[in-house]
Amino acid sequence: MSDSAQRDSSLRAADTDRIQAAQLLTDAAAQGLLDLSEYESRLNKAYAAETYGELDRLSADLPVIANTRRGACKPAPSTVLLAILSGFQRRGRWNVPQKLTTFTFWGGGVIDLRYADFTSPEVNIRAYSIMGGQTILLPPEVNVTVDGSGVMGGFDHVEEHGSPGAPKIRIHGFALWGNVGIKRKNRRPHGPDDVS
Incomplete structure (x- = not known):
């Protein structure tokens, strides 16, 4: 995902944006910011999100430390x-x-x-x-x-x-x-x- 301040929240999100949102939520859960049920609920919503706005709302209440990943999501090598x-x-x-x-x-x-x-x-x-x-x-x-x-x-x-x-x-x-x-x-x- 790119920085939410620089994008239109009504634009459609791509698969890579959803994957990166899932990684951000995993980071937050690993830091103890989300309990297991909240993490899994937000994760399901991230995968189903259609717009940048929906993705941004999933991490809006998390501190900046949980939102440090930015830039293109690249597949890991085979x-x-x-x-x-x-x-x-x-x-x-x-x-x-x-x-x-x-x-x-x-x-x-x-x-x-x-x-x-x-x-x-x-x-x-x-x-x-x-x-x-x-x-x-x-x-x-x-x-x-x-x-x-x-x-x-x-x-x-x-x-x-x-x-x-x-x-x-x-x-x-x-x-x-x-x-x-x-x-x-x-x-x-x-x-x-x-x-x-």
Whole structure:
């Protein structure tokens, strides 16, 4: 989002403006300025906002420190996470790339998107597990499409619909003698360090 003083509040907001508003709200929640229910309520409104004015109202009562991010929102670079006889984890606050590939072979991994910052309105995850397993944890508001299958293993499917305007996550892949677990999970009041 650009500075609200320099823009017409009736102009239509773009996907990148909504993503940046979501990041500002996450910053505020991380600083303890918003409790979990208020944060999630404002986050859903940010994703559904159509104008700059609607987005600006969501952070108008927050101190300047929560409104320090300005400028263009750029997608994070494509990322590959490998677990070959080992493991990987992405938890807490991290930038979700537009393209993410995960592969486990006799290993395991966890991708937790509940506290992450989305840098693109669409995210493509290619998840592969061979004699290994991985879990993808989704926040309640995202929209999801799953196109994966398991051969002598499992590839979970979840409810597709989240909040209008929220990021769309497409998960593709397969599991051979392994598992790709996909779960919608609520955020915890204690934040990303609470792994339960």
